[in-house]
Amino acid sequence: MASGFNQKNKQCSLQELAALVPDGSSIALGGSFLHRGPFAFVRELIRQEKRGLELIKQSPGYDVDILCRAGVLRRVRAGIVAMEGNFGLAPWYRRAVERREIELEEHACASLTAGLRAAAFGVPFQPCGGLHGSSLPELNGWKCLDDPYGSGQKTWVVPAIRPDFAVIQASEVDAQGNVRVHGTAHWDRIMSRAAGSVLVVAEKVVDSAVFEAQPESTLVPYFMVQNYAVVAGGAWPGSSWPAYAIDYPAVEAYMDKNSDLRAHMAAAPEAQEGNHG
Structure with missing residues (x-):
């Protein structure tokens, strides 16, 4: 993390970040279930009407469900899929699998991790x-x-499982693109090492001195990060500890089979004026 390292500005808007993902790409999404997932990024993929994507994640829930609901995915490689104990299974994901609207490569969390590790270690x-x-x-x-x-x-x-992109929801990023998360990193580290490119959505930007004081806390170093966007509340309706907890009423409203997806998207933090990273 060389202080004063001269490089291009990696910060961009959320819209520009999602636009980097072409139709047909494979994306590994960080976080776990309703915790610190890059959900603002996922919703922006829907707004941009992406199609034919492959999602890779050990324990997806809201992210895979809403992407199936919007018709974005062609394929899923996942371990356990659920909206957590409060809400049960992911209904639109299940419907997409049953109707063969997506192709499913079912994994255990350990087997998906093994495939990502193979890619990260450069072995077949x-x-x-x-x-x-x-x-x-x-x-x-x-x-x-x-x-x-x-x-x-x-x-x-x-x-080996090598996603085109790993998308990480970070607690903090600095101007160079160093990434840190608070609490468990889930499988974000191995995803970032396995993928061809790393995209980051961060809650906030902090001074590089924060990273220099605790270099061991850096989850993804700047030289692995292609671009990042700053979106406060980007994991909504999930949590991003310690900044905010799960918005249970919002998840419950989303789960209503009669709910309006456009209204849910419009209520998201990134959709509010002045919060576009």
Whole structure:
């Protein structure tokens, strides 16, 4: 994080950030369920009428559901999918799968992580434990290898998963593009290392001295970040600890099968005047 490093300005608007994602791209989305997901970015993909995207995430919920609801996705690679215990399953996602409107490559969280790790480490596959007795290897055509060191054990291996973009919801970013999150990072770190490019939506910009004082807290260094936008409340209706908690009434209203998607989108923080990053 060289102080005063001369480089292009990476900050852009949320609209410009989403416009970097072409139709047909694969995107890995950070966060988990309703916690610190890049939901303002997801809604901007809908506003820009993106089509044919692939979503990659270990534990999606609101993000995959609203993208299915809007017809943005062609394919999903995911582990557990739910709106969390308060709200149950993701209804529009389930409908899209049942109607074969999207292609699903079903994973365990561990197997998806193994595929991302393979891409991050630059190898064609990664071993994954815990799959013996599961139907996932058969469904996905995964291979089982003998231990080359002679233990007699067999290990399932998952092929590399390399998203075109990893999109991270950050607590803080500095002008150079260094990224920090408060609380658990979920799977954001491995996503950022596996993807071809990293896009960031941050709650706020802080001085680089904050990062220099605690360099070990940097989740994604500036040289891995293509561009970032600043959108306060960008994880709404989810949480971004410690700035704000889940907006449970907003999630409940979204889940109403008779709810109006346009009204939900219009109520989002990024849709309010003066908050366009």
